[in-house]
Amino acid sequence: MRHIGTNTLETERLTLRRFTVDDAEDMYRNLCSDNRVNKFLTWDLHKSIDETIELMKTFEKRYENPARYCWAIVLKESNEVIGTIAAPTVKERIEAVEITYAIAFPFWGKGITAEGLKAVMAYLFKEVGVNRIEAGHDLNNPNSGKVMEKVGMQKEGVLRQAGRNNQGLFDLVMYSILRSDYNNRVRN
Numbered sequence: 001m002r003h004i005g006t007n008t009l010e011t012e013r014l015t016l017r018r019f020t021v022d023d024a025e026d027m028y029r030n031l032c033s034d035n036r037v038n039k040f041l042t043w044d045l046h047k048s049i050d051e052t053i054e055l056m057k058t059f060e061k062r063y064e065n066p067a068r069y070c071w072a073i074v075l076k077e078s079n080e081v082i083g084t085i086a087a088p089t090v091k092e093r094i095e096a097v098e099i100t101y102a103i104a105f106p107f108w109g110k111g112i113t114a115e116g117l118k119a120v121m122a123y124l125f126k127e128v129g130v131n132r133i134e135a136g137h138d139l140n141n142p143n144s145g146k147v148m149e150k151v152g153m154q155k156e157g158v159l160r161q162a163g164r165n166n167q168g169l170f171d172l173v174m175y176s177i178l179r180s181d182y183n184n185r186v187r188n
């Protein structure tokens, strides 16, 4: 892999770019204070925007490491930050990354995560040289698995009680896509 950090990506409706501290207001309103969004995630709800400001400062600092991949999803029509796609786990030895994502509740079901994820997958496979992109979701959160299927990931199995989120321990449904799968998919 050749780590090049979080660079800006464009899709039809979205700009994917680095977070800045100026995104705290959108992030607090859209993601960090909404329990419909964080139910199946690992972070606690933010009690005030101050926590979101601190989080954004942490994100800004992390971008100094070229192996950090964490995008803000910006809706072009309103210039609002409505979600995130990130690869918080990088497995150097097997040239793999694990991805995760979240979208603000009013924007669910509009194909936004799939649209952003396709751009992130192209970047990771073609620019960074990743061989395997993996993702896992709580068995009780099937919508997340549908996103994975829509972008061409394959289900690999269920790891029993292998994850912990705000609901507690959960059975982890694992998906992946390999660079060879991706190349075949793009070709056909």
Ligand SMILES: CC(C)(COP(=O)(O)OP(=O)(O)OC[C@H]1O[C@@H](n2cnc3c(N)ncnc32)[C@H](O)[C@@H]1OP(=O)(O)O)[C@@H](O)C(=O)NCCC(=O)NCCS
Pocket (backbone or CB within 6 Å): 036, 037, 038, 040, 041, 100, 101, 102, 103, 104, 107, 108, 109, 110, 111, 112, 113, 114, 115, 136, 137, 138, 141, 143, 144, 146, 147, 150
């Ligand atoms: C899971 C989540 C990211 C889905 O995002 P999304 O932008 O709504 O997903 P998309 O619109 O790209 O959906 C892709 C496919 O998934 C399915 N899907 C996703 N959300 C759905 C919903 N609420 N109801 C029914 N189907 C849904 C559809 O089949 C859809 O395909 P289609 O567009 O061809 O109909 C979003 O619900 C979310 O942020 N949830 C909270 C955080 C979370 O659970 N993150 C994942 C942690 S593993």
